[in-house]
Amino acid sequence: MDYVGLMRVLPAPLDHWFSAQGWALHxxxxxxxxxxxxxxxxLIAPTGGGKTLAGFLPTLAELAEAPKAGLHTLYISPLKALAADIxxxxxxxxxxxxxxxxxxDRTGDTSSTQKRRQRVDPPHILLTTPESLALMLSYEEAPRLFAAVQRVIIDEAHALAESKRGDQLMLALARLQALNPGLRRVALSATVEDPAAxxxxxxxxxxxxxxxxADPGPDPDIRMLETAAPPPWAGGGAAYAIPDVLAQVRAHRTTLIFHNTRAQAEIFFHNLWLQNDEALPIGIHHGSLDRAAREKVEAAMVAGQLRAIVCTGSLDLGIDWGDVDLVIQIGAPKNVKRLVQRIGRANHRYNAPSKxxxxxxxxxxVVECQAALDAVRAHDLDGEPRGDGPLDVLCQHILIRACAGPFTAEDLYREVKGAGPYARLSRAAFDDCLDFCATGGYAxxxxxxxxxxxxRPDGQWHLRDPRSTQAIRMNIGTIQDTDTLKVRFARNRGGAPLGEIEEGFAATLSKGxxxxxxxxxxxxxxxxxxVVEVSRDAARKPKIATFNGTKFATSTQLTHRILAFLAKGDWQSLPNHTADWLRLQAEVSDLxxxxxxxxxxxxxxxREHTCVYGFAGRNAQQTLGLLLTKRMEDLSLDPLGFVASDYATLIWGLKPVTDPAPLLTLDALEEGLETWLNGNAVMKRTFRASATIAGLIERNLPGLRKSGRQATFSSDILYDTLHKYDPEHLMLRITRQEAMRGLIDFGRLKEMLERIEGRITLRRLTRLPPLAAPLLLEVGRVPVQGMARERLMEEEAQRLMAEAGLN
Amino acid sequence: MNAHAFTFCGEPLQALGSGALFWPREALLVVSDLHLGKSERIARKGGPTLPPYETQDTLQRLADALDTTKATTVICLGDSFDDDAAGQALSDTARATLSRLKAGRRWIWITGNHDPGPLDLGGEHRAETTIGPLTFRHIADAKPQAEVSGHYHPKARLRTRAGTVSRPCFLYDEIRLILPAFGTYTGGLWSSDPALAFMGARALAILTGPQPLAIPMPR
Incomplete structure (x- = not known):
C-alpha cells in the first residue's frame, strides 16, 4: 500500500486513524x-470491498478539512435498515x-420531532431513501435545506435502477442539481451486465x-447441493432437501437460505423446524413480517446468535451480516445476475471466494439450476434494457414539485431532462403529464x-387547494403495496402484530x-x-398464505440456455433422477x-387441461394464457382458468382442445391482444399501480381506511369507465406501455412466435405428462370470467340454498 | 331480462342484474345510491381528478333499466347525488338526460344522508314514501315493516369450485329489503359487516351480475 500517495489525499486526522487501525485503502x-x-x-465493486467507505471518503476528506454548517452529503439507499447500519x-x-x-438518518421510521429538527438544523451527512428525499423536496423550504449540498452517494444503484424507485430518485436528483449546480454524484453498484448504461x-x-x-475477487465456489432423496417431480417447497440443508447449516458458521417468494420461505421454515432436532438457532426474515419481528432477527444475526436465516429478497442488499460463510439458494435462481449478487452475500471478506x-x-x-451454474461459470450475466423513464413517476414528480411552490413548465421540463432515464423525454409527453396533473387530462x-x-398570470403553475399537499405527500413513492391486513392474536389485542397478509388472501379465509x-x-x-385475528393452532397442514412479492421471470438468456441444454440430449451433468425424468417425458410425449x-x-x-410450452418467461406465458383463454371462450371451449410458469402455460376448462390451429395463429394472437388488452385482470392490476403512482388513486387517504370499505370503490371501476369513455387517456396509454414491457411482456411473446415460425404441434395424451405436473402446483392461478364461471356460480348457489332449506 | 324473481312481504318483485329493483304490479323501478357527481365533489375538495364520466354512465344504465322494464314510476332511494353541491353542479348534458328519463314518468327522490336538500330537478322530494304495503326510505329503520332501503351498498362473495366471486347484492329478510348501490363510482360493504348484523337469521342475498343469484346471506 502506497502510504505516501495516501498522505496526499487524506487529511491528517483521518490518515492517522486509518494507520492506527492498520487499515490500508484499496x-x-x-x-x-x-x-x-x-x-x-x-463504482462497481463486490460486496466486502469497502464500497460504501469508498463512496464516503471524499465527503469525510472535504468535511475534515473545512467543516461548514449545513447539509454536505446525502446518502441514499433502497433499504431503511441500511441507513442505520451505515x-x-x-x-x-x-x-x-x-x-x-x-x-x-431520515427514513419513514424517523420520528416527526426529529424530522422537524432536521428541516431547521440539518446534519452534515444525511442518510435517507428515495421516498424520504422526494418528501423533503416537496416542502417549501427545500431550496434552503439543500442549498449547501455538495455530494450525493447512491448506494445499491443496480437495484434502484431496476425499478421505478430509481426513476423517482433520478428525478429528485435532477431537482437537487437545479438547486445546486455544483452537486457531485457517486453511485455504488454490485456487478452489472452493462456498466455504461x-x-x-x-x-x-x-x-x-x-x-x-474494483477487482471482482476470485470466482465463487458454487454447486448444486447433493441430496440423499431426489427432488420431487413437482412442487416448490424443497422439503426433500431439508436434512441435507440442516447438515450444511451445521457445518458452517452462518448460512443464509434464500427463497424466491415469501410463501415458500414460510413453508420451508416451518418444515425446517419440524426436523431441527438439535434446535439449531434458525430465524426467518421477509418483507411481510412485522418490523419488530424483523429487527429482532437482524439484531440476533449481528450478535452472532443465529446459525441460519431463512430469507427472501429482503436480505438481498446491503447490510453486512458479518460471518455469513454460506449462501443456499432454494429454488431456481431465475436470473443469473441476481444469483451472482446473492452469492456475494456470503463471505464479506474481500478476496475470499464466496460459497x-x-x-x-x-x-x-434441476435443469434450470444447471443452466444457471453454466452461466455463472461463463461470467455470462443477463439483463434487459429498462427503456425510458415511465410517465406515471413523472406525474408524481410534477405534483411533488407543485407542493414545494410555483414553477414554470419550461424550467421543470429542462430539469426533468437532466435525469438520466428522462433524457429523451419529449416536450409533448411532458405537457401531457402536466395537463394530467392539472385537470386530469380528460377529453x-x-x-x-x-x-x-x-x-397564474405570470405563467407559473401552483396548487389550487392547499389541502391537496397533504394527500400528495401521503401518496409519495412508487412501491406498490397491494392492500394488506395486519395479523394479530385475538387474545392479545394490542400485542405486536405477527405480520401482514394480502387482503385478497384474507378474503378467502373462513373461520377455522x-x-x-x-x-x-x-x-x-x-x-x-x-385486523385479521388468529389463534395458535396445532394443525400440521396449513393453507398456503399468498404474500405479495415480486415474481421474477426467468431471463431470456437463461431460457435460451435451458432450451439449448435440452436439445443437446447429453444430460450427464444432471443427477440421474432428473435425466430419467426427462427421458420419461421424451417417451410419453415430447421434449x-x-x-x-x-x-x-x-x-x-x-377437467380438461392444455399445456403450452412457450419458454417465454412467466409474464409472457401469462399473457399467452390470457390470449388463449379469450380465444377459447370465443370458440365455446369453456376455459375456467390458467396458470403460467416461466416455461409453460397450463389452461383448464370443461372441454378438451384438440386443434390448436384456430387458437394460435399469429394474426389471431395479435388481433386478440388489441381487444383483449382492454378488459383483463393484468391490465387492471397495471392500471392500479400506475394510477396510484400518478396520483389518480390515493393509497393513504387519511382516515378513510378506518371508516370501512363502503366509502372506497375499486380501481377496476375507474379503469372500466376510462376505457369506455376516454380510451386514449394518458393513464391508459401509460398502462398499455407498462403492461407491454412488464406483466404482459409482449416482446418475449413475439420473440417466441418468431422462433417457432408457425410450427405448432399438439399431442393428445390420456394422462398427466411429467413436464406438466409441476404446473398443477404453481401459485398465481388466474380465473377466466366467462360463461363457465356463471354456470358454476349457479350450481353453488343452488347447493347453498338447498343446504339452508330455502329452495 | 336478467332478473331474479322473488316475493317480499307478499309482493312479487324482480331483482335486476344491474342492481335495480322492479315491481311489475306498480310498473315501478327502484334504484339506490346513484352518487351522481362524485368525481366533481372529490376534485372540489382538492382530491384527485377522477374520470368525470360516472354520471353519464350511471344515467345510461338507468336508461337501459327503464327501457327493459317500461317502468312508469321511479324511486331514487337517496344518496342520488354525492352531495347537494354536486347536484347543483350537474352538467347541462346530464340535466337533459335526466329530463328525458323523467318525461312521462312519476319520479320520486328520497332524501339521503349525502343529499339532504331538495334539488331543482323536478319530481317529488320525500324523506320517505309508502306505496301499497311497501315503505321506501334511505336508511333501514330499527323496527320496520315491509321496508325497502339503500344506504349500505351491500356486497357478498360466493365461493365456487373455480374461485371466489364478489358482487354487489340485494339483502332481504321477512321485513326489510336493502338495495345495492346503483351508481358507477360506488364501493360496497360486505354483508358480513357488523353494521348489517340486524338482518334476520334467514336473510338472503341476491348477487347482481349477468345472472342474478340468491344465496343465504353470508354472515
Missing part, C-alpha cells in the same frame, strides 16, 4: 478520492479521527460519468373549475382455516377493524425445443 478507494471533483462516478459504520472513523461531523442512468444528463471497477449451494425444488429446476373538460394545478405466518401455524378467527411450440392436451382431476 486502489478503488484511492481512485474515488482522486476523482472527488468529477460530476459523477460509478451510520454506525461511519461513526467509527469520524469519532476515531475526532472529526466534528454530524451524521443522521447504469452510468448514464445515474449521471446528470449530459455530464460524463466514469466507471470504476454457495443451489437447491432445485423439483426436477425441472371531457370537466375540471376547469376544480383544477388541481392552476396557472389455518395458515402460516412468521413460521407458525395460526387459525383464522375473524376480521375485526381491518420442448426451441424450433417449435409444443402443446399437450390431457384430462386431469375431472
Amino acid at each position: 486502489p478503488h478507494q484511492r481512485e474515488m478520492l482522486a476523482r472527488a471533483d468529477d460530476p459523477a462516478t460509478l 451510520r454506525r459504520n461511519l461513526l467509527r472513523p469520524i469519532e476515531g479521527a475526532g472529526l466534528n461531523i454530524r451524521v443522521e 447504469l452510468a448514464q442512468y445515474v449521471a446528470p444528463h449530459p455530464a460524463p460519468c466514469a466507471v470504476l471497477t 454457495a449451494l443451489l437447491v432445485p425444488a423439483n426436477r425441472w429446476e 371531457l373538460r370537466a375540471y376547469d373549475r376544480w383544477k388541481r394545478l392552476m396557472q 382455516d389455518t395458515f402460516l405466518i412468521g413460521g407458525q401455524i395460526v387459525r383464522f378467527e375473524g376480521l375485526r377493524e381491518m 420442448p425445443d426451441a424450433g417449435q411450440l409444443r402443446i399437450e392436451s390431457f384430462p386431469w382431476d375431472g
Whole structure:
C-alpha cells in the first residue's frame, strides 16, 4: 500500500486513524478520492470491498478539512435498515479521527420531532431513501435545506435502477442539481451486465460519468447441493432437501437460505423446524413480517446468535451480516445476475471466494439450476434494457414539485431532462403529464373549475387547494403495496402484530382455516377493524398464505440456455433422477425445443387441461394464457382458468382442445391482444399501480381506511369507465406501455412466435405428462370470467340454498 | 331480462342484474345510491381528478333499466347525488338526460344522508314514501315493516369450485329489503359487516351480475 500517495489525499486526522487501525485503502478507494471533483462516478465493486467507505471518503476528506454548517452529503439507499447500519459504520472513523461531523438518518421510521429538527438544523451527512428525499423536496423550504449540498452517494444503484424507485430518485436528483449546480454524484453498484448504461442512468444528463471497477475477487465456489432423496417431480417447497440443508447449516458458521417468494420461505421454515432436532438457532426474515419481528432477527444475526436465516429478497442488499460463510439458494435462481449478487452475500471478506449451494425444488429446476451454474461459470450475466423513464413517476414528480411552490413548465421540463432515464423525454409527453396533473387530462373538460394545478398570470403553475399537499405527500413513492391486513392474536389485542397478509388472501379465509405466518401455524378467527385475528393452532397442514412479492421471470438468456441444454440430449451433468425424468417425458410425449411450440392436451382431476410450452418467461406465458383463454371462450371451449410458469402455460376448462390451429395463429394472437388488452385482470392490476403512482388513486387517504370499505370503490371501476369513455387517456396509454414491457411482456411473446415460425404441434395424451405436473402446483392461478364461471356460480348457489332449506 | 324473481312481504318483485329493483304490479323501478357527481365533489375538495364520466354512465344504465322494464314510476332511494353541491353542479348534458328519463314518468327522490336538500330537478322530494304495503326510505329503520332501503351498498362473495366471486347484492329478510348501490363510482360493504348484523337469521342475498343469484346471506 502506497502510504505516501495516501498522505496526499487524506487529511491528517483521518490518515492517522486509518494507520492506527492498520487499515490500508484499496486502489478503488484511492481512485474515488482522486476523482472527488468529477460530476459523477460509478463504482462497481463486490460486496466486502469497502464500497460504501469508498463512496464516503471524499465527503469525510472535504468535511475534515473545512467543516461548514449545513447539509454536505446525502446518502441514499433502497433499504431503511441500511441507513442505520451505515451510520454506525461511519461513526467509527469520524469519532476515531475526532472529526466534528454530524451524521443522521431520515427514513419513514424517523420520528416527526426529529424530522422537524432536521428541516431547521440539518446534519452534515444525511442518510435517507428515495421516498424520504422526494418528501423533503416537496416542502417549501427545500431550496434552503439543500442549498449547501455538495455530494450525493447512491448506494445499491443496480437495484434502484431496476425499478421505478430509481426513476423517482433520478428525478429528485435532477431537482437537487437545479438547486445546486455544483452537486457531485457517486453511485455504488454490485456487478452489472452493462456498466455504461447504469452510468448514464445515474449521471446528470449530459455530464460524463466514469466507471470504476474494483477487482471482482476470485470466482465463487458454487454447486448444486447433493441430496440423499431426489427432488420431487413437482412442487416448490424443497422439503426433500431439508436434512441435507440442516447438515450444511451445521457445518458452517452462518448460512443464509434464500427463497424466491415469501410463501415458500414460510413453508420451508416451518418444515425446517419440524426436523431441527438439535434446535439449531434458525430465524426467518421477509418483507411481510412485522418490523419488530424483523429487527429482532437482524439484531440476533449481528450478535452472532443465529446459525441460519431463512430469507427472501429482503436480505438481498446491503447490510453486512458479518460471518455469513454460506449462501443456499432454494429454488431456481431465475436470473443469473441476481444469483451472482446473492452469492456475494456470503463471505464479506474481500478476496475470499464466496460459497454457495443451489437447491432445485423439483426436477425441472434441476435443469434450470444447471443452466444457471453454466452461466455463472461463463461470467455470462443477463439483463434487459429498462427503456425510458415511465410517465406515471413523472406525474408524481410534477405534483411533488407543485407542493414545494410555483414553477414554470419550461424550467421543470429542462430539469426533468437532466435525469438520466428522462433524457429523451419529449416536450409533448411532458405537457401531457402536466395537463394530467392539472385537470386530469380528460377529453371531457370537466375540471376547469376544480383544477388541481392552476396557472397564474405570470405563467407559473401552483396548487389550487392547499389541502391537496397533504394527500400528495401521503401518496409519495412508487412501491406498490397491494392492500394488506395486519395479523394479530385475538387474545392479545394490542400485542405486536405477527405480520401482514394480502387482503385478497384474507378474503378467502373462513373461520377455522389455518395458515402460516412468521413460521407458525395460526387459525383464522375473524376480521375485526381491518385486523385479521388468529389463534395458535396445532394443525400440521396449513393453507398456503399468498404474500405479495415480486415474481421474477426467468431471463431470456437463461431460457435460451435451458432450451439449448435440452436439445443437446447429453444430460450427464444432471443427477440421474432428473435425466430419467426427462427421458420419461421424451417417451410419453415430447421434449420442448426451441424450433417449435409444443402443446399437450390431457384430462386431469375431472377437467380438461392444455399445456403450452412457450419458454417465454412467466409474464409472457401469462399473457399467452390470457390470449388463449379469450380465444377459447370465443370458440365455446369453456376455459375456467390458467396458470403460467416461466416455461409453460397450463389452461383448464370443461372441454378438451384438440386443434390448436384456430387458437394460435399469429394474426389471431395479435388481433386478440388489441381487444383483449382492454378488459383483463393484468391490465387492471397495471392500471392500479400506475394510477396510484400518478396520483389518480390515493393509497393513504387519511382516515378513510378506518371508516370501512363502503366509502372506497375499486380501481377496476375507474379503469372500466376510462376505457369506455376516454380510451386514449394518458393513464391508459401509460398502462398499455407498462403492461407491454412488464406483466404482459409482449416482446418475449413475439420473440417466441418468431422462433417457432408457425410450427405448432399438439399431442393428445390420456394422462398427466411429467413436464406438466409441476404446473398443477404453481401459485398465481388466474380465473377466466366467462360463461363457465356463471354456470358454476349457479350450481353453488343452488347447493347453498338447498343446504339452508330455502329452495 | 336478467332478473331474479322473488316475493317480499307478499309482493312479487324482480331483482335486476344491474342492481335495480322492479315491481311489475306498480310498473315501478327502484334504484339506490346513484352518487351522481362524485368525481366533481372529490376534485372540489382538492382530491384527485377522477374520470368525470360516472354520471353519464350511471344515467345510461338507468336508461337501459327503464327501457327493459317500461317502468312508469321511479324511486331514487337517496344518496342520488354525492352531495347537494354536486347536484347543483350537474352538467347541462346530464340535466337533459335526466329530463328525458323523467318525461312521462312519476319520479320520486328520497332524501339521503349525502343529499339532504331538495334539488331543482323536478319530481317529488320525500324523506320517505309508502306505496301499497311497501315503505321506501334511505336508511333501514330499527323496527320496520315491509321496508325497502339503500344506504349500505351491500356486497357478498360466493365461493365456487373455480374461485371466489364478489358482487354487489340485494339483502332481504321477512321485513326489510336493502338495495345495492346503483351508481358507477360506488364501493360496497360486505354483508358480513357488523353494521348489517340486524338482518334476520334467514336473510338472503341476491348477487347482481349477468345472472342474478340468491344465496343465504353470508354472515
